[in-house]
Amino acid sequence: MMEQPLSGWMTHSEYLEFSEIKIGRLMTYARHLTNVLNNAMTAADCFFDPDPDCPERANDDDGFPGEEIVKTYNSSTNRYKLLTAWALPDPLPEYIVDRAVTCTTGEEVPWTGIWYPDTGLERHSLTFAIKGRRMQPAFRILKTKDELKAEGAYLPSAKTVAVATASHPFLPSVRQQESSPDLLAKAGQPCPRAGVWQTQDVNATEHSYGLGEPMANLGSAYGLTVWRWHKES
Structure with missing residues (x-):
């Protein structure tokens, strides 16, 4: 697309908006999606x-080590003011670590979502893992980008080391669940709240789940079955 003579049928201002804003926004999305999925996939x-x-590449965190995810978010939203879909909820939701479910590095991931490493978050990061893949290691930050810049490094990346550890699902707290009008869970996820759940299909099916019990996949017409919390058992 960019190799076409766009300036031949666009004004200069239209061309700048298209190439620097619209295409730049798409490339930003693509780059961030790659970073988000990279560790989970590789x-x-x-x-x-x-x-x-x-072999040293095994220690590189190719996602968003430490505070880089916050800096990346702020940089992107400041540059692309129209990215309203990226707006964070206010107040931020309350989450808890569900230590009843554990997946160690190398084991098959039972649930797609955010996982909390037993290393804690001091110079470590939360983990995004994909169901069916092997759980990745946590990455300990040896030196941040800012620390390396202070030492004179030019365009540095955070220096990290991979650490095998156990991880636990990072889920909405009970209080957050109760305040949410629509508590949803996908097939394969551990049940975030005990009770009667209802599928989102036209012909809704109800089923009772206990806390942490895997949500079933009923072959929804939409693909993966999505459940909505309905009532107490």
């Missing part, structure tokens, strides 16, 4: 089967 393989030509 970090476990790199950790257990490092590239013999570059």
Whole structure:
């Protein structure tokens, strides 16, 4: 698209808006999605089967180490003012660590979502993991980008090391669930609140789930079954 003579049928201002704003926004989305999914898709393989030509790459956090996710969010929203879909809820939701469910590095991930590492978050990050993939390691930050810049490094990346650990689902708290008008859970996720749940299909099906019990996949017409909390058992 960008190789076409766009300036031949656009005014200069239209061309600048298209190339620098609209295309730039799409490229920003694509780059951030790559970073978000990278560790979930490749970090476990790199950790257990490092590239013999570059084994040190197994220690690189190619996601958003430490506070980089906050800086990236602020930078993107400040640059693209129309990214209203990225607006954070106010107040922020309350979440808890569900230690009843554990997945260690290398094990098959039972639920797609955010996981909390047993290392804690001091110089570590939350983990996004994908159901069916191997759980990736946590990454400990040895030196942040700011620390490396202070030492004179030019365009540095955070220096990290991969650490095998156990992780637990990071879920909305009971108080947050009760205040939410629509508590939803996807098939395969651990049940975030005990009670009667209802599918989102036209012909809704009800089923009782206990806390932490995997939500069933009933072959929804929409693909993956999505459940909505309905009432107490």
